[in-house]
Amino acid sequence: MNKTNAFSRRKFLWLSAFGSGSVWFFSSCSGNQRLYLFFTDEESSLVESLSEQIIPPDKWPGAREAGVPEFIDKQLFGPYHRFQDIYRKSLTAIKEICQLEYSGKFEELEWHQQFSFMERMEAGSISWKAWTAKEASDFFALFRDHCMQGYYGSPRHGGNKNYISYRMLGIDYPLIIGQNRYK
Amino acid sequence: MTNRKVNVVIVGAGAGGGVVAKELSLAGLSVVLFERGGWVSYDDHAGDELLSQRTTVLGNSCGPDDVRYRRVLITADGNRRIVLPSESDYHNIAACVGSGTVTYGALAWRFMPEDFRMKTVYGEIPGTTLEDWPISYDDLEPFYEKAEWELGVSGDDSQNPYAPPRKRNYPMPAFIHNREASMLNDAALRLGWHPFSIPMLRNSVPYGGRPACIRMRNCIGFPCPVNAKAGTQNTVIPMALASGNCELRTHCNVSELIVDEYGRITGVLYFDETNRKQKQLADIVVLSASATETPRLLLNSKSRFFSAGIGNENDWVGRNLHAHPYPRAFGLFDHDIYDDFGPGCSVAVCDFNHHNQGIVGGGYLSNSFIRMPYAFTTVRPPGALLWGKEHKEFQRNYYKRMVEIHGPYQEIPNFEQRVEVDENVKDFWGIPAVRLSGKVHEKNLEGCKFMAAKAEEWLREAGAISVWSSPGMANGVGALQHQAGTCRMGNDPKTSVTDKFGRIHSVPNVFVADASLHVTNGGFNPVLTILALGYWVSKYIVNEWNHGNKFKS
Numbered sequence A: 001m002n003k004t005n006a007f008s009r010r011k012f013l014w015l016s017a018f019g020s021g022s023v024w025f026f027s028s029c030s031g032n033q034r035l036y037l038f039f040t041d042e043e044s045s046l047v048e049s050l051s052e053q054i055i056p057p058d059k060w061p062g063a064r065e066a067g068v069p070e071f072i073d074k075q076l077f078g079p080y081h082r083f084q085d086i087y088r089k090s091l092t093a094i095k096e097i098c099q100l101e102y103s104g105k106f107e108e109l110e111w112h113q114q115f116s117f118m119e120r121m122e123a124g125s126i127s128w129k130a131w132t133a134k135e136a137s138d139f140f141a142l143f144r145d146h147c148m149q150g151y152y153g154s155p156r157h158g159g160n161k162n163y164i165s166y167r168m169l170g171i172d173y174p175l176i177i178g179q180n181r182y183k
Numbered sequence B: 001m002t003n004r005k006v007n008v009v010i011v012g013a014g015a016g017g018g019v020v021a022k023e024l025s026l027a028g029l030s031v032v033l034f035e036r037g038g039w040v041s042y043d044d045h046a047g048d049e050l051l052s053q054r055t056t057v058l059g060n061s062c063g064p065d066d067v068r069y070r071r072v073l074i075t076a077d078g079n080r081r082i083v084l085p086s087e088s089d090y091h092n093i094a095a096c097v098g099s100g101t102v103t104y105g106a107l108a109w110r111f112m113p114e115d116f117r118m119k120t121v122y123g124e125i126p127g128t129t130l131e132d133w134p135i136s137y138d139d140l141e142p143f144y145e146k147a148e149w150e151l152g153v154s155g156d157d158s159q160n161p162y163a164p165p166r167k168r169n170y171p172m173p174a175f176i177h178n179r180e181a182s183m184l185n186d187a188a189l190r191l192g193w194h195p196f197s198i199p200m201l202r203n204s205v206p207y208g209g210r211p212a213c214i215r216m217r218n219c220i221g222f223p224c225p226v227n228a229k230a231g232t233q234n235t236v237i238p239m240a241l242a243s244g245n246c247e248l249r250t251h252c253n254v255s256e257l258i259v260d261e262y263g264r265i266t267g268v269l270y271f272d273e274t275n276r277k278q279k280q281l282a283d284i285v286v287l288s289a290s291a292t293e294t295p296r297l298l299l300n301s302k303s304r305f306f307s308a309g310i311g312n313e314n315d316w317v318g319r320n321l322h323a324h325p326y327p328r329a330f331g332l333f334d335h336d337i338y339d340d341f342g343p344g345c346s347v348a349v350c351d352f353n354h355h356n357q358g359i360v361g362g363g364y365l366s367n368s369f370i371r372m373p374y375a376f377t378t379v380r381p382p383g384a385l386l387w388g389k390e391h392k393e394f395q396r397n398y399y400k401r402m403v404e405i406h407g408p409y410q411e412i413p414n415f416e417q418r419v420e421v422d423e424n425v426k427d428f429w430g431i432p433a434v435r436l437s438g439k440v441h442e443k444n445l446e447g448c449k450f451m452a453a454k455a456e457e458w459l460r461e462a463g464a465i466s467v468w469s470s471p472g473m474a475n476g477v478g479a480l481q482h483q484a485g486t487c488r489m490g491n492d493p494k495t496s497v498t499d500k501f502g503r504i505h506s507v508p509n510v511f512v513a514d515a516s517l518h519v520t521n522g523g524f525n526p527v528l529t530i531l532a533l534g535y536w537v538s539k540y541i542v543n544e545w546n547h548g549n550k551f552k553s
Helices: A003-017 A021-027 A041-054 A068-076 A081-102 A111-123 A133-152 A161-169 B015-026 B118-122 B137-152 B179-190 B236-242 B293-300 B388-398 B442-462 B527-546
Strands: B006-011 B031-034 B071-074 B080-083 B246-249 B253-259 B265-271 B277-287 B328-332 B347-349 B365-367 B402-406 B418-426 B432-437 B466-470 B510-512
Touching: A041 A068, A041 A081, A041 A111, A041 A133, A068 A081, A068 A133, A081 A111, A081 A133, A111 A133, A133 A161, A161 B388, B006 B015, B006 B265, B015 B031, B015 B236, B015 B246, B015 B527, B031 B236, B031 B277, B071 B418, B137 B527, B179 B347, B179 B365, B179 B402, B179 B442, B236 B246, B253 B277, B253 B293, B277 B293, B277 B527, B293 B418, B293 B432, B328 B442, B365 B442, B402 B442, B442 B466, B510 B527
Parallel strands: B006 B031, B006 B277, B031 B246, B071 B432, B277 B510
Antiparallel strands: B071 B080, B253 B265, B265 B277, B328 B402, B328 B466, B347 B365, B365 B402, B418 B432
């Protein structure tokens, strides 16, 4: 989806927020099932796959199911407003590199291919046009931190859905002894 | 509207300012206490790890905010960068009534007698500004005691042979240990060390009209939901307000001190809660805005009488910024240590505060506060992957099986680590921002390594299956919440900013009452010393005032 579409979609969401509940139902039919404000459809599926590499699913859910992409999306319109540009630039670069190297999308790569791509990004041994190697490793570190915040932070901000990480670590919430309110 | 002139203006309602407000208003002086933030409560952000004062990634829960505040950092490699309050490089202290005493860990240490005469004990160290205090432990002892009783400290010195002499016991019994601290206590005894329960500004039993601690998991970084943690906001500031002589003005930013046509300081200019510029006249001005904001105010008060800022005739305002490197070690265990009995940090040893072979100073070692899940994501052995399957498994397997031992190493200060003001970067009100530069002196490294090795030894004795450590020294400016030293007190006006009563050498009626006064910062959390200095400075002011000194030149 190009930028124009992204804007129209965002405007649509904005309008729908003031409309009836049924509008939400239709908006969720446009490709990706989740609602994002900053990420375009294309970006959001890429972010979901990237986040699953940072915190993969095992016997406990991974980043996607814990709402990590939604957490990041929400913060980019809040305290992380200042990271909007680096996200847009990096996601575009990742998309274009994958197109060039694998003739496909990052989301469609094999797990080990995705993993080695992440490793290259972390090591700063990847660059593309104006996206320098340093920007690649900086973005990786930033994105890693944001994923950890979304997965292990307080559920108040859109991540850690259903207290997934707190349950996984075996700690009660809220934080007062003897008051486990999961049930 | 014009403000009525008062006897005293105090800038900053934190540890120092809260105490001074109480002492002066109860002595009958009229006081206006300024605070840039407002009143905060636990309920504002509950137990939110991401929006607290400990982990600030989504902002400081108790201020300042990212919208109106800025600072400039000069990094160790000389780069200049604008930093926001939610970034650790801002070196923030909470902006609220009570300030750091609302969200701190509440460790209530007295400095040791040696901490006041570091140069005498360790000699001159080239390239540093290590110096003796102009006052001794004995001078401050009655004021430590007053702080312990007026705010309320739980503790017991009987197990600590290195504890400085005291005349009166703590008002409350010491805290009992959780599983982790009990285990470490036993291990330290086996090593021949002297473990004890850390004195805390937190109620172990009901005290001062406030209940006992409920042993929550999150304490440091958060206001206490039941007010068991003592801060100036729930002790001395309410006493000041109840006296009828103290007016607290919240959401007010003091921008500079007023200098009249004769070169006298007559009060302060400030922006009120509606951002209008106002004037408050006073006989006396007391600055207790923190070791970064107090020098900023002095440096921003330039006039033809004070061309480099007030008290800065010899270029010492803002110098000697220092705090504590935190050497630390982590240990992994093969069984659960975590028992959810908070807040952690209760067992310490003072065996390594002084008289370590070949080391200048030292510090205490203790277990740390319970680490929240996000903060735990960066605790990994050297070389471990910080993401992916292995990382998640580690998080799951070791969250309840990791113990951290750390301690504040008494930093050897240097002249070049400093606070300045930056004319090109201003905050929302147009006030030139703080610029931080310099770095922790390399001489500190060997002391940090020594302490980290002791921390490792403690964990191994406790049965850790894997141990690693870090000297915990910043590569660049080290300040954070323990920031100190920027308006050093001393007897010689050429090498200090204030006299031994906190009065700025070159003006009769401006005092400093916060950690800026610290000549050195002890191997301890500094808050009880800041509180004691508040009482010390106040006593001098009240004494002089009652003897007819109106602090005019």
